[in-house]
Amino acid sequence: MSDTPKTSASSLACGEPQSGSRRRFIRAAGCAAVAAALTGCGNLTTEEFLQRNFRELDKKELAEIIARLEKEYTAKFRKKVTVAATPPMPGVVFGYALDLSRCIGCRRCVYACVKENNQSRDPQIQWIRVLQMDKAEGVNVLHADPYYDPPLVPQEGHFYMPVQCHQCKNPPCVKVCPVKATWQEPDGITVVDYNWCIGCRYCMAACPYGARRFNWGEPHLPPEEINPVTEYLGNRPRPKGVVEKCTFCIQRTRKGRYPACVEICPTGSRKFGNLLDPGSEIRYVIENKRVFLFKEELNTQPKFFYFYGV
Amino acid sequence: MLRDEERRWWLNGGLRLAMAAALIMLPPALRAADPPGAAPVAGAKEAPGDVDPNQIQVPPPPFSEGIFPCTQCHDGKTVKLNTTPRKLVDMHDDIVLNHGPNRWCLDCHSAEHRDQLHLVDGKLIDFSKSYLLCGQCHGNKLRDWKVGVHGKRTGYWNGQKQYLLCVNCHNPHSPHFKPLKPLPPPVPPDQIVAVEGGRP
Helix, strand or coil: CCHHHHHHHHHHHHHHHHHHHHHHHHHHHHHHHHHHHHHHHCCCCHHHHCCHHHHHHCCHHHHHHHHHHHHHHHHHCCCCCCCECCCCCCCCCCEEECCCCCCCCHHHHHHHHHHCCCCCCCCCCCEEEEEECCCCCCCCCCCCECCCCCEECCCCCCCECCCCCCCCCCCHHHHHHCCEEEEEEECEEECCCCCCCCCCCCHHCCCCCCCCCCCCCCCCCCCHHHCEEECCCCCCCCCCEEEEECCCCHHHHCCCCCCHHHHCCCCCCCCEEECCCCCHHHHHHHHHHHHECHHHHCCCCCEEEEEEEE | CHHHHHHHHHHHHHHHHHHHHHHHHHHHHHHHCCCCCCCCCCCCCCCCCCCCCCCCCCCCCCCCCCCCCCCCCCCCCCCCCCCCCCCCCCCCCCCCCCCCCCCCHHHHCCCCCCEEEEEECCCCEEHHHHHHHHCCCHHHHHHHHHHHHCCCEEECCCCEEEEECCCCCCCCCCCCCCEEEECCCCCCCHHHHCCCCCCC
């Protein structure tokens, strides 16, 4: 009997400091977690860690983020790098058309795109993939070869079909993103917030065109090769672990210029313009040429059209 | 005192006047519509003749070095005019004429005005307007070129554009587009190796 109160007393006596230490422990652990999140989680700074989704930013926050990124890139690449957040033009929905009867598969577009959009050189990332197809087979991805390398193109009996992001009106990639890091802008361009992307790659699995690329490794971009005119939702240098894709050269087209792949194409196979302007080249193509949509049956409603110009 | 008939006439007229006044004061969009097609359609190109000079810059024709003006030699004295179709020797023998059957220099080049070209109807044109000459046979290509669908445009999709002449891409003497060496194929995924911190 004499033991019981002692025990209870001791348990009570023990209880006081125990609950205090738990509270202290939780407090300490919380602090440690926040500290770890702020300092030890990859190379994220506090500002980066607390940054919100691009679409939730107000003007002041956006200006601060852009200033921070410009400073970071300028230091990293040892030259002045600008980051813009150009808004979409009202009354504009971009469309793209590619002439399959003209493309000769020279891959000039692939490398012009890499240069313009600051893709990683090593590990290699390219947004455009040119497929060599059998004329006898027609458009059949089972007979497509992206690794062709003859001394001269076009090769007899083959045609060439460059594939890049189709900027779908009904984009499956946007639908599956669990964090809303990718979305369709009012001018029809599907963009990625590289600071919000968690790298789950669901979008890559969802895209029927294989148009999205993942930064598996730390992207390497030689400072002498960087295009210093960048866009937040476009060609600014990307970190490791995020998905990227063609943006119709958002940094050029939102300022009225043609995409880099259009300007480089030696055969003039690539056409670009405003789908809402009845006088645009793209509308002429759609209204006067034989046009087809790649994987139309999936109802992705691409704004990228293939056509036969002859 | 007005008679009934007169009063009716004045009422009628007054009503008409009021209607006319109302019609005039209506905003233009509500008035009887112009016949369709009367208003200029934005971006529509004029069908015959030239490209839109405000929209399109065309670079100079790609002459071989030192070859133009042709009257340096073809001045009627240094080189005598000979209109007989023949195989050229000594000069211009590097030109391979592979452009349809039975063609010869003076089908396109003017014999009398050497620094110009001539159309089938004899009309003279400058070398900078050579697309008009090409368009005589390739009318559908000229039509597509003028609206920007054949050939390449650079510059601004909503503003000033630069165009190329037919002869910037197609050698007029041998117009088939020349094959090119393709740039390197992509690295297959199994050969891509990511290095921690990126490769230098």
